[in-house]
Amino acid sequence: MTLTTFASLPPELLLEIFVLIDGPLDAASFRNLNRKHRHLISEDFSKKHFLTLKEADLFKFYSEVEFDATIRLLELEYRDPDSTFESDLDFWAEDLQPGRNAPPSLRRQGLDMFRRILQRSTKPEPKDEEIAQLDREVFELIPIIARGQFYCTAEHTEEMSDRDWKFDPSVDLQEQYVDSRNYIQQLFQELESLWFPEPSKSLDLFLNSYIRRETIDDLCCSISCQIPDTTLIAADNPYPVPCFVLSEVDGLLKAVKSATRILRYTERLFQFYGGT
Secondary structure, eight states: OOOOOGGGSOHHHHHHHHHTOSSHHHHHHHHTSSHHHHHHSOHHHHHHHSOOHHHHHHHHIIIIITHHHHHHHHHTTTTSTTOOHHHHHHIIIIISSTTSOOOHHHHHHHHHHHHHHHTOOOOOOOOOHHHHHHHHHHHHHHHHHHTTOOEEESSOOTTOOTTTOOOOTTSOTTSSOHHHHHHHHHHHHHHHHHHSOOOOHHHHHHHTOHHHHHHHHHHHHHHHTTSTTTBOOOTTOSSOOOEEETTTOHHHHHHHHHHHHHHHHHHHHHHHTTTO
């Protein structure tokens, strides 16, 4: 009696096994197992049943990790008289919500909604002066913290105020709360690398894109609204030195981590669609 091996399974059965695989990563591994599988399982057949790995990564981010980012992207269309924001939002919230196990065609349709946003080249609208000031504060604050020029304190006491806080250059900022300082600085360094990237021809289109400009503006608001409760700024000092109140800093750090993820995935989305 001849034993049937996996390699000797008929093509029809291999295809049946393939469509029952759970997830695009395992599907890609199965398809790339050997030359026979690659020849048998065409790219079109694979895409019919699974997202590509890049699509799966983007979809997971915009549907699960940062669904708020999806809402904000869809809102960029809201100013358009032909906006489909409400129906697009319903589609993501109902048909593509985690646990619904939507087929690849619907998930791909959801991602493709962002294509029209990437095609926009709308000039920025004039900003309210108060909002513009908050944006400037965030732009100035990020590199300062990334360089490690900040204090940490355990609690916000009554003696502390913007008016009384002074920066003493003789004090070694590294002496206190070393672990907290290192963690905060690392988060801001990661954000700085995306917020102020090195000039690059491959990034030029993205750096000047409508979607990045609007995303940056939105993230400025998210970060700036957390600053008053978590930092003390020396108002009379030409080089303000933030002081992080460690008992109140969680909201700001979550906003920074979220901004880092959103910027990274906004770039991935832009590159995925070729900036078109």
